[in-house]
Structures are given as C-alpha cells and as structure tokens.
Amino acid sequence: MTAEIQNKAEDTNRELVLTRLIDAPRERVFAAWTQPDLLKQWFAPRPWSTPVAELDVRTGGWNYVVMRDQDGNDYPNRGMYLEVVPNEKIVFTDAYTGDWQPSDKPFFTAVLTFEDEGGKTRYTARARHWTVEDRQAHEKMGFHEGWGMCADQLEELLKRG
Structure with a gap:
C-alpha cells in the first residue's frame, strides 16, 4: 500500500x-x-443554548464559544481559525486556543464548505480527529444527531430572515 493510500484510509x-x-x-x-x-441562535442543539460567541473570523483568528445545557452547566470551547475563505470555506481547530497557544487536549479540526447548488447551499461539515478513538468518542457523543439538529436550526433561522 502506498503512503498516499494509507494516509487516505487513516483520514477516513x-x-x-x-x-x-x-x-x-x-x-x-x-x-x-x-x-x-x-451563531448564538442556532449553534447548540436545543434545548441547549449558546450564550457566548466571541469570534475573530480570519485566518489566524480565534473563537470562544460557550454552550449551555438545560441544567445551566456551561461548556466553554476555545479555538483558532486556520483558513477562512469568505462564503466558501472555514477551517477551525481546538488544537490552539488563540495566538497559536497549544490547547491541553486537541480533539478535532472542522472543515466547513459552502457550495452553490441550484440557488441553495451544499453545506458540508467535516470533523477530523487526532485519533480513531477521538472520532469514535465524538460519534458516541452524538455527532450526527447534534450537528444535524444544528443544521436544521441553522436553516430555520435563515428561512426566518
């Protein structure tokens, strides 16, 4: 197996x-x-909320987002933007917490793409994890259900104008 094929299998x-x-x-x-x-209006799957969203959206910029569960517990998330192409792509990671400071435990990098498709947007979110175990943990946490609910909430928000 060539290195390129092996790397592709590992990425998957x-x-x-x-x-x-x-x-x-x-x-x-x-x-x-x-x-x-x-972002605060759709980012966390209901009944959770997003009371804090501080964003410096640019390549090398940072973000600080807090999700709150229905019991009032806060889940802060810090990260950095690795690539931002307006209206096309956003890549962010929790591997850094801002100003290129490494995080205690990197978990994933998100690659978001936005493509025109018949007057609508083909939205793709890829969560790339450091390990297979991290991917499995994220899947068990409800990645597809949670991110799916958020995508539904995002579309509802955009339909409201």
Whole structure:
C-alpha cells in the first residue's frame, strides 16, 4: 500500500461528515457561522443554548464559544481559525486556543464548505480527529444527531430572515 493510500484510509477512519442542502444562498450560511449574534441562535442543539460567541473570523483568528445545557452547566470551547475563505470555506481547530497557544487536549479540526447548488447551499461539515478513538468518542457523543439538529436550526433561522 502506498503512503498516499494509507494516509487516505487513516483520514477516513478519523473523520465524521455531515452534509446538507440548505435552502439559502451560501453568503447567508457563511454569515450564520461568522456573525456572533447569528451563531448564538442556532449553534447548540436545543434545548441547549449558546450564550457566548466571541469570534475573530480570519485566518489566524480565534473563537470562544460557550454552550449551555438545560441544567445551566456551561461548556466553554476555545479555538483558532486556520483558513477562512469568505462564503466558501472555514477551517477551525481546538488544537490552539488563540495566538497559536497549544490547547491541553486537541480533539478535532472542522472543515466547513459552502457550495452553490441550484440557488441553495451544499453545506458540508467535516470533523477530523487526532485519533480513531477521538472520532469514535465524538460519534458516541452524538455527532450526527447534534450537528444535524444544528443544521436544521441553522436553516430555520435563515428561512426566518
């Protein structure tokens, strides 16, 4: 097996993917990921909420997002943007907490793409994990259900205008 084929197999074993066709232009879908007031309205699966969203959306920028469960427990998340292409792509990771400071335990890197498809947006979220065990843990946490609910909430928000 060549190194390229081996690397592709390893990537697949560590990746979770969600794709949706969202009935909104990609500029609006991108804006919902990059504007704090919009992100707070859809980012956590209900009944959870997102009371804090501080975003410096640019390559090398940082983010701080807090999700809150129905019992009032907060789950803070810090990360950095590795690549931002307006209306096309956002790559962020929890491997760094800002200013290229390594995090205590990196878990995944998200690769979000936004593609035009018949007046709608093909939204794809890829969660690439450091280990197969991390991918399995994220899957057991409910990646597909949670990120799917959030994608539904995102589309609901965009339909409301």
